[in-house]
């Protein structure tokens with residue numbers, strides 16, 4: 001109980017705050033810190049936020065810059081990069097979590113000038129179609145249900161407004177930190193609960209488990225599935241962009257195993273590394289990519305301490321039990337084949353779109369709003385957007401990339417990417 005840990009405040013409800021500890025969300029009391037705001041870093045001890053921590057980015061940057069092991073890997077990257085001094089090497093952080101680590105620890109600034117790290121489309125909140133969020137709105141408008149979802153999604157702007165605006169006008173929209181919380185609400189509350197489920201292979205197994213549980217004993221629970229799988233987006237990036245290697249999401253590989261990654265990158269003959277999320281993981285991943293580019297035989301699983309070749313079969317069996325795949329629009333990107341997880345017919349009753357006959361008109365690509373999320377999700381630096389930090393800020397976001405914690409625009413805004 002004597003451990004004090006720094007986390008990021010992502011949601012405030014009265015005297016409680018939802019705090020992000022490197023991706024794990026926990027509710028803590030802010031009774032001792034009434035001045036705290038969303039996006040503050042706080043020191044949490046024994047369930048209470050005790051102090052606001054200033055200038056965390058500087059602290060993190062100095063940690064890496066003075067770390068001996070990081071120095072060794074950076075020296076090796078520097079040596080290897082000299083061999084490619086006649087060209088730029090473009091490497092993609094597919095996942096928002098890698099982008100987060102890259103910016104938080106100032107890794108771009110530490111790399112040789114000819115190594116370019118691009119941010120990718122691996123932000124599930126950013127790619128959730130506006131229509132899928134609108135289905136949740138329609139469930140609340142027409143059916144008086146409780147809508148639950150994750151905090152980031154609530155503030156995402158759509159042509160129909162945001163879930164936060166719906167909540168402000170009296171709609172019953174609640175933030176949960178996991179799907180089991182939504183299931184508990186359905187068990188104990190008086191209203192039907194619709195959970196708007198987003199995320200990749202990392203969160204889909206938990207949703208599948210909740211649906212299977214609901215089918216046995218919680219008929220007042222249903223979901224709108226906006227879950228996506230990552231391989232179609234990887235193929236899209238490799239087919240449409242000149243990237244020379246990809247840092248692949250280690251947490252996705254934990255579920256899928258290495259097979260899908262081997263297959264994709266064999267088709268495109270490109271280097272890849274399954275990568276963890278600490279700054280040392282990311283630096284080591286970059287070095288392994290450069291070694292592959294040089295034709296050296298190296299492991300492609302940098303995250304071997306957490307990822308098994310076969311992945312997590314229990315999680316995959318649960319996903320297969322509940323879901324099948326369908327084509328889907330990835331917001332600001334394109335329709336990607338077999339990329340959305342939808343409930344199988346045997347669980348149709350727990351599909352809110354079916355149960356409440358939900359329908360919204362498709363909007364597809366949102367032209368004319370001048371948001372550059374399309375480019376940002378495919379490698380562009382957020383600072384190239386004319387609205388960045390002027391017309392578009394976390395308080396007044398124009399696009400999902402300025403809302404989601406894994407969105408490149410918000411990461412850049414909060415942490416100061418160069």
Ligand code: SF4
Nearest residue numbers: 372373385392399409
């Ligand atoms: S800064 Fe705002 S408007 Fe520009 S791309 Fe990012 S989210 Fe869109």
